[in-house]
Amino acid sequence: LFLALRNALRYFPPTHHNHLASEFAQELRQYGHIYMYRFCPPVHMRAYPIDQYPCRTPQAASIMLMIMNNLDPAVAQFPQELVTYGGNGQVFSNWAQFRLVMHYLSEMTEEQTLVMYSGHPAGLFPSLPSSPRAIITNGMVIPNYSSREQYEKMFALGVSMYGQMTAGSYCYIGPQGIVHGTMLTVLNAGRRYLGSDDLRGRVLVTSGLGGMSGAQAKAAVIAGCVGVIAEVDATPLRKRHEQGWLMEVTSDIEHCIRRIREAKRSKTPLSLGYHGNVVDLWERLLKEYEMTDELLVDLGSDQTSLHNPFSGGYYPVQLSFQQANQLMATDPAHFKTMVHESLCRQVAAINKLSEAGMFFWDYGNAFLLEAQRAGAAVQKEGGGATEFRYPSYVQHIMGDIFSLGFGPFRWVCTSGDSRDLALTDDIAATVLEEISANVTERVQQQYNDNIRWIREAGKHSMVVGSQARILYSDQKGRVCIALAINKAIADGRVSAPVVISRDHHDVSGTDSPFRETSNVYDGSAFCADMAVQNFVGDAFRGATWVSLHNGGGVGWGEVINGGFGLLLDGSEEAAKRASLMLNWDVSNGVARRCWSGNSNAYETIQRTMKEQRQLRVTMPFPVQDEHVLDRALQG
Structure with missing residues (x-):
């Protein structure tokens, strides 16, 4: 209790400690955590249009928009506790962190990066214009201490938190x-x-x-x-x-x-x-x-x-x-x-x-x-x-889809205008219809499912919070949709920038042996290189922000996962970033699944290498005669 209270008070000058200490101690005794409820802002929390945020750069404004959407009462499960979904998936650990982050984002330039440690803003650090504007990590602990018991202790102390997947990465778009x-x-x-x-x-x-x-x-x-x-x-x-x-x-x-x-x-x-x-x-x-x-x-x-x-x-x-x-x-x-x-x-x-x-x-x-x-x-x-x-549903159902490069690609229209969303829906469906002519039957089936989804999206009334959309697409589809939307912004057909993102539950973003990588059978299911490489690779290929989490879906200590947000503003620079980053974001996972022995991934990455001459992936040579293994081991 003593350490948790001291940790909470360090956000404030000593002149306020005497008044806040008893209040925070009561929260700790009652809830097992210090949420700092008194600092919950009175403003109606929602995704306001991007031009309403007091920022020096649109990239910072886009992050503010996504944060406020994650805490919108219409979107979030327990907004007062900063929980977006999953019972304990938080955006921040306390309300002082929220206020400090929004302050930093309002001051940020395009030569600074906000560094986030499990909800805590470490500060703004000098960086390049091409660098991410925010680097987020949640729940990163030494492996031997990544247990449920240790999580509860660290959470009570206010030094770590459970970001789920898209809660702590500011990319949730509702159900x-x-x-x-x-x-x-x-x-x-x-x-x-x-x-x-x-x-x-x-x-x-x-x-x-x-x-x-x-x-x-x-x-x-x-x-x-x-x-x-x-x-x-x-x-x-x-x-x-x-x-x-x-x-x-x-x-x-x-x-x-x-x-x-x-x-x-x-x-x-x-x-x-x-x-x-x-x-x-x-x-x-x-x-x-x-x-x-x-x-x-x-x-x-x-x-x-x-x-x-x-x-x-x-x-x-x-x-x-x-x-x-x-x-x-x-x-x-x-x-x-x-x-x-x-x-x-x-x-x-x-x-x-x-x-x-x-x-x-x-x-x-x-x-x-x-x-x-x-x-x-x-x-x-x-x-x-x-x-x-x-x-698991990945082993028998979604795993083959991941191995084809398909996963949950999404975008948010920062204008808040439903007309922009309707136009981007049409752009996405048209793109998929155009590129689906020369694909395999398995890929065609997935395209058809998603074209049907996007064409009918309006009648299903799926929008909660931000004007957002999701569909499952492969590498080519994601890149083509992003570039087409970026062009529509440049042409003025879409009235404001668009944030593209994805769920962490994807081809490359998550190493989870009991879910996303449960159909990896070469002994590497418990390795987390793919998710970490994805986070790093997205960061230097153009993402506006990136995140890496311990926990998400199956629980703390059971998974490493990461995600990104990228702002499309209609510029050539945005198009270059989107193309470079999205190609990597999918190819990384398909290459790993190929190396593990997945035949769908093998065929997919072979086709991708033919389309992208600079892509060179190490391909596996499968053992064709199992007796070779038997004889070697018996000898």
Whole structure:
């Protein structure tokens, strides 16, 4: 307590320490962290048009815009705690840091770089005009100390924080990103597991309707299936229903079973929110199968926040929502035991339904990892360190897409004008239609999915906060879209600069052995060279800001990930930066996946080298005769 308090007070002159110390101590005792609530600004937090920020350079103004979007109450999960999404994914660690960062950005010139240490602004340092205007790191700790227990200690001390992925890198665009990614996951799951992309009458059962997981309801309907999502907390259920993402809500599990059967038979798209514990739902579906021999679920997954299982990320079935909240505060050890028991029950029901014909996958939320730690039957016989009884969605679904170079590319229209967004939508769709004529069938299928998405984006009302859009594109598509948007800014068709970015959950940005790199089988899944190289390479190839994080998705100590923001202002310099940086940002990951033995990545990087004469990638020579290995080892 003493050290945490001293750390917080160093932001202020000694004349204020006596007054602030007792206030900060109370926050620390009550919340386990000093948020400095008194310094939360009274201004309405949102992404204002870029010309309204008091800055000396548009690059700094673009960063301010993105920060304020991440803290917009319409976007952020817990804005008062500076949490954007994922339960604990923060933009900053306290409100003094927010104020100091905004002050530095207002003074920044194009020969300075803002250096950020886990939410703390170390200051403005001299740099080149070609350098990033901000370098962000979150949660970087010595590897042997990258544990959940150490995180809680460091967070309480105010010396580190969990930036998730796009929370601490200022690049979150609301739930639109995960809606699109989930829609693509469900579509490609149907193709792989069910042999069809016509999902009418097919049922997906999952859980979670909070920040990221809330997208599941909307994505299921866009994909055309029946989505049944369990949620224990009434607040996100009500929020998703009011915004139209959940079509129906019920707390009656028997009504839930009836509606599943009706929608399945009529082949009517439906998003149904079950207000209750997902374990109860899985066990009731199993009971129905055992009684009637009718399997009501085709696809299954889970999106509870199991990167944070003992602090509100997962609620055990044995307790009500209120009882669980009380127990996790009063008896954490007993609560942990109940979480483990609940996970074992959940897995037992899933296993039996899977044996009956349901297809289940881990959605990269550490579900199988935590279930394994709980003692549940999720081991894969003869499997490696990253393999379980069920695949992660990267291993079976999205991994092949990453290996083709496709990933979540996004942009934000800094004017705040919906007309600019509509125009950039049309530009992006037109670009993809033009370049899709001479591609392989697998690439063509991904282009078609994304052209359909972007052409229909307006009617799905996905914009929350900034005027932003996301689509999945490969290397060529990203570069061509960025250059076309930059030209539209230069021509005056788009009225203000545009920030381009991506999710860290991408081809190159993340080393995560239980998610993004779970389909890397050469023994390097636990290596983090790719993500670190990506961060460094983006920095000197033209990014406006770059970030590198420990944690994100599957939890602290389980992943290294990074991202970028790049401001397109219509200049030739912006076009040069975008082309150079985006080509690297994708090729880096495809090359790594190629070297690990992925055939899709091998073909993709071969084609890219033919198109870019300066690109030279070390290509693997696969062992063609396995007996060579046997003879050598026996000898």
